[in-house]
Amino acid sequence: MPEPDLATPLVRWYRAHARDLPWRRAAFHSRFGGWGVLVSEFMLQQTPTGRVIGPLDAWLARWPTPAALAAEAPAEAVRQWANLGYPRRALRLHRAAGQIRDRHAGIVPRQVEALIALDGIGDYTARAVAVFAYGDRHPVVDTNTRRVLVRACDGRAHPGPPSRRDLDRMAAVLPADDAEAAVMNAATMELGAVVCTVRSPRCDICPIAHACAWRAAGYPDTGDARRKQARYTGSDRQARGAVLKQLRDAAAGAVRQDAVIADWPDRHQRDRAIDSLIADGLAEASEGMLHLPTGAARGARVHVPGVG
DNA sequence: TACACGTGGGA
DNA sequence: TTCCCAAGTGT
Numbered sequence: 276m277p278e279p280d281l282a283t284p285l286v287r288w289y290r291a292h293a294r295d296l297p298w299r300r301a302a303f304h305s306r307f308g309g310w311g312v313l314v315s316e317f318m319l320q321q322t323p324t325g326r327v328i329g330p331l332d333a334w335l336a337r338w339p340t341p342a343a344l345a346a347e348a349p350a351e352a353v354r355q356w357a358n359l360g361y362p363r364r365a366l367r368l369h370r371a372a373g374q375i376r377d378r379h380a381g382i383v384p385r386q387v388e389a390l391i392a393l394d395g396i397g398d399y400t401a402r403a404v405a406v407f408a409y410g411d412r413h414p415v416v417d418t419n420t421r422r423v424l425v426r427a428c429d430g431r432a433h434p435g436p437p438s439r440r441d442l443d444r445m446a447a448v449l450p451a452d453d454a455e456a457a458v459m460n461a462a463t464m465e466l467g468a469v470v471c472t473v474r475s476p477r478c479d480i481c482p483i484a485h486a487c488a489w490r491a492a493g494y495p496d497t498g499d500a501r502r503k504q505a506r507y508t509g510s511d512r513q514a515r516g517a518v519l520k521q522l523r524d525a526a527a528g529a530v531r532q533d534a535v536i537a538d539w540p541d542r543h544q545r546d547r548a549i550d551s552l553i554a555d556g557l558a559e560a561s562e563g564m565l566h567l568p569t570g571a572a573r574g575a576r577v578h579v580p581g582v583g
Numbered sequence: 584t585a586c587a588c589g590t591g592g593g594a
Numbered sequence: 595t596t597c598c599c600a601a602g603t604g605t
Contacts, residue, residue: 319601360589397603417601
């Protein structure tokens with residue numbers, strides 16, 4: 276039995292109700308091109324839409340091209356990233372900018388394979404750039420898309436782990452026309468973000484409620500979702516975050532090593548955080564100082580002694 | 584495959 | 595207060 280046509284109602288709904296976000300405006304595309312889309316997608320990796328808008332504007336005002344970013348030290352990218360979270364994304368975006376400059380003459384590539392080969396770009400981001408920046412026809416599958424499809428088509432509340440099948444399934448419901456397919460990709464993500472949410476879905480306003488297998492089945496498994504996220508308070512991640520915040524806030528991005536989160540309650544955790552940041556390239560140690568990455572170091576691991 | 588990786592706002 | 599989560603990627 277054929278799948279119900281999801282594209283027609285989703286595309287119509289999106290055209291009438293989509294949020295007016297900066298990266299959806301024509302002026303944004305004409306000014307920043309694929310670079311603007313690429314930066315927005317990096318920032319949107321695991322960070323809520325509302326928190327991205329301001330920092331994205333500031334980032335593109337400072338670095339309107341990949342070459343402009345690549346010309347700076349990675350420290351500048353990490354600092355400009357500020358409190359968006361997952362600062363390794365800033366480092367990877369900086370590396371990707373250098374790769375775009377070196378391998379693609381400073382132009383964000385259009386091919387999915389070339390995009391995936393860049394630092395920090397995976398299955399989702401590569402297709403998002405190819406589709407939303409260049410208008411090509413590919414399935415774009417994020418967590419929202421997977422939830423919408425599993426509910427509408429399988430009648431289950433929550434998608435399983437990501438798989439190749441997700442791409443095949445999305446490809447199967449994409450309209451033939453490139454531009455329509457791009458809207459369908461955006462519309463499915465948008466529906467998952469604002470209507471078909473993990474909790475409290477707004478089925479009363481859903482444009483595909485009539486075709487939803489999950490609704491028809493009486494909303495089974497509404498409760499339990501995914502694996503619980505590890506506790507943040509007291510975690511290594513929190514310690515890393517505190518170290519990096521101190522470096523971002525410090526003049527010249529440098530702090531005396533023995534002054535780095537000196538009052539952190541767990542000495543071993545504090546040392547572990549510093550070592551792991553250095554291993555990740557998010558910090559460097561030299562001459563008794565810990566500082567944001569200059570780009571000069573080449574993977575040398577430096578042990579940083581604790582206080583006292 | 585499962586886990587690590589930040590941060591701040593809402594329930 | 596505590597817990598949940600938000601357009602993923604790399605290992």
